[in-house]
Amino acid sequence: DAGVIQSPRHEVTEMGQEVTLRCKPISGHNSLFWYRQTMMRGLELLIYFNNNVPIDDSGMPEDRFSAKMPNASFSTLKIQPSEPRDSAVYFCASSPPGHNYGYTFGSGTRLTVV
């Protein structure tokens, strides 16, 4: 398996622009998680899906952030409009059905908003 695949690996955008991050979970995994990592705040869970349904979006910082999972093999995290404070590494992770399994993380997208 190719693991969790994220794109792009790096994104540099200007403040005010829309940014879309993409994730393909491992085939057969039914839970998908979006995390943001910064030096100041560590690993923050933004939102997670179970069987394509959003379960907990309490970590989404504000209305500028939105996430979708239209099918079992694809999810997007969108920021519109982007701001410099959104600069971070965004990780997607997935996990298989069952209670006692950890998450497999993708390689992350390093976002820089200038």
Add this chain to the structure above:
Amino acid sequence: GENVEQHPSTLSVQEGDSAVIKCTYSDSASNYFPWYKQELGKRPQLIIDIRSNVGEKKDQRIAVTLNKTAKHFSLHITETQPEDSAVYFCAAKSGAQKLVFGQGTRLTINP
């Protein structure tokens, strides 16, 4: 909800010595405890995990212990090597709930 505290935040040890990182959790129903290693610029990767029906698990130079009564678990790395330098995260999970991560420990191995 679950809360996971991790200590220390930074740890520096001499190559060849042992390193211990400790975590406490608040939800007595938590039953799954993974540890992740994140090297600089890389993704967090699962290195070892333990379930609540065992007290200790070993994999070569790393081991994890769990004390359910005290609600704490620890990562032990023996005979440390430079490639062990990384940030380590503990986590805890209860049933179908989400994993809750600790704040991370930056481990530096000094040659």
